[in-house]
Amino acid sequence: MGKIIYMDNAATSWPKPEETMKAMAEYFHSIGASPGRSGHRMSLDAGRVVLDARESVSELFGVKNLLRVVFTKNATEALNIAIAGLLKPGDHVITSGMEHNSVMRPLRLMEKRGVELSIIPCIKKNTRAIYLTHASNVTGTIMPIAETGKIAREKGVIFCVDAAQTAGAIPIDVEKMSIDILAFTGHKSLFGPQGTGGLYMAEELEKGICPIMTGGTGSRSESEEHPDFLPDRYEAGTANVIGIAGLNAGIRFIRSVGIEAIREKESELTAILVKGLKSIPEVTLYGCDDAKKQTAVVSFNIAGMDCSEVDRVCSAPLPLTTPSEPFQRERCGSVWDTSLKRTTFKPFSSPWRNLFKGDQNMMDTKTCLVLLFDSTSEALLAEKLFKGAGISHKIIPVPRHLSSDCGVCIRFSAPDKERVCEALDGRVGIRDICPID
Numbered sequence: 001m002g003k004i005i006y007m008d009n010a011a012t013s014w015p016k017p018e019e020t021m022k023a024m025a026e027y028f029h030s031i032g033a034s035p036g037r038s039g040h041r042m043s044l045d046a047g048r049v050v051l052d053a054r055e056s057v058s059e060l061f062g063v064k065n066l067l068r069v070v071f072t073k074n075a076t077e078a079l080n081i082a083i084a085g086l087l088k089p090g091d092h093v094i095t096s097g098m099e100h101n102s103v104m105r106p107l108r109l110m111e112k113r114g115v116e117l118s119i120i121p122c123i124k125k126n127t128r129a130i131y132l133t134h135a136s137n138v139t140g141t142i143m144p145i146a147e148t149g150k151i152a153r154e155k156g157v158i159f160c161v162d163a164a165q166t167a168g169a170i171p172i173d174v175e176k177m178s179i180d181i182l183a184f185t186g187h188k189s190l191f192g193p194q195g196t197g198g199l200y201m202a203e204e205l206e207k208g209i210c211p212i213m214t215g216g217t218g219s220r221s222e223s224e225e226h227p228d229f230l231p232d233r234y235e236a237g238t239a240n241v242i243g244i245a246g247l248n249a250g251i252r253f254i255r256s257v258g259i260e261a262i263r264e265k266e267s268e269l270t271a272i273l274v275k276g277l278k279s280i281p282e283v284t285l286y287g288c289d290d291a292k293k294q295t296a297v298v299s300f301n302i303a304g305m306d307c308s309e310v311d312r313v314c315s316a317p318l319p320l321t322t323p324s325e326p327f328q329r330e331r332c333g334s335v336w337d338t339s340l341k342r343t344t345f346k347p348f349s350s351p352w353r354n355l356f357k358g359d360q361n362m363m364d365t366k367t368c369l370v371l372l373f374d375s376t377s378e379a380l381l382a383e384k385l386f387k388g389a390g391i392s393h394k395i396i397p398v399p400r401h402l403s404s405d406c407g408v409c410i411r412f413s414a415p416d417k418e419r420v421c422e423a424l425d426g427r428v429g430i431r432d433i434c435p436i437d
């Protein structure tokens with residue numbers, strides 16, 4: 001494999017620092033046990049690994065009491081605690097139009113349960129909380145966190161920040177920014193592995209936030225009631241200690257380099273990319289057009305090219321990976337959607353033909369077949385089954401306009417529909433079968 005230019009860091013950072021991998025290997029080699037479950041040396045050492053990581057997180061975010069840092073499996077779980085655990089029917093909440101689905105979906109669910117939701121800022125008598133992303137995962141635009149926090153504090157409204165895109169990339173201080181709840185993920189700019197993340201909540205707030213999961217904690221085991229103290233209140237089940245060890249090493253790496261230095265470097269690279277893209281007439285850029293006001297996320301469209309084509313061209317013949325973030329069906333207000341319609345829908349007379357535009361192998365084939373699936377897991381299971389059945393096929397990105405929830409589809413250049421269905425053996429549901437001639 002050639003040199004990879006990985007540009008999908010908004011989804012998950014890669015590569016990780018050596019320190020992250022070393023810490024994870026070390027934990028497995030010499031500790032391995034679970035924290036808080038026993039009194040033997042290995043269990044205590046595992047507990048120390050977790051405590052050290054809590055300390056690193058609290059130092060990074062200006063949290064005074066490290067026990068107020070709760071580990072979760074990702075930002076999504078942290079946000080679900082902060083949303084489903086806090087809100088009650090009759091509450092009013094405010095959010096922005098730039099939120100990730102990890103905020104919007106739990107909020108929409110709460111709306112169905114009687115919570116009133118406003119996408120525009122209008123604090124009312126019953127406003128309980130403001131949920132705001134620190135930076136958009138699509139345009140990278142940084143939101144006015146400290147300013148919003150000040151207003152929320154003055155009005156006595158709980159302020160919850162989704163720092164999935166910024167933790168480790170932009171300095172965060174929960175005290176100075178008046179943040180009551182901070183949700184973060186470990187696998188992006190904190191350089192930890194997937195399966196890590198966490199939540200900070202201000203003093204006393206836990207009294208009004210129900211855990212979304214209860215179970216074993218290794219503490220107060222004689223009681224059938226879940227502990228009400230932090231962090232155990234929100235940490236049911238055995239912790240992902242190996243992941244937390246990696247996360248801690250990732251944070252230490254950030255501190256050794258300096259978060260300001262990281263920010264400066266990323267801003268510099270963003271400015272270079274934005275300048276270069278701006279010089280290409282076919283490219284439309286989205287966002288605030290100022291590297292100082294955005295993270296290192298850059299979104300753009302290329303006129304006349306479907307985003308999946310750009311993805312495919314960049315990741316197939318070239319040793320390059322494109323960011324999938326701008327091409328995903330994530331919310332970015334109406335700007336992203338309309339722009340996509342404007343630049344990608346119009347030129348296509350036949351979307352299916354366009355899928356294979358420029359792909360000589362496919363265009364030479366008189367007939368081919370494409371299968372669409374509801375999820376990537378189903379597509380990958382289908383791929384496995386086709387491999388097992390010796391059916392030649394290729395997995396490719398789905399063009400956005402085909403409105404599949406799944407990012408990939410499977411195409412066959414010499415299809416035998418019956419054999420294809422037989423290979424699936426009813427184990428995978430096909431969303432759509434599209435013959436092309």
Ligand SMILES: Cc1ncc(COP(=O)(O)O)c(C=O)c1O
Pocket residue numbers: 010011074075076077100102103133135136137162164165185186197
């Ligand atoms: C702004 C934002 N919030 C939340 C999330 C969810 O993070 P995780 O996948 O770690 O749960 C993401 C992930 O892409 C994100 O970008």
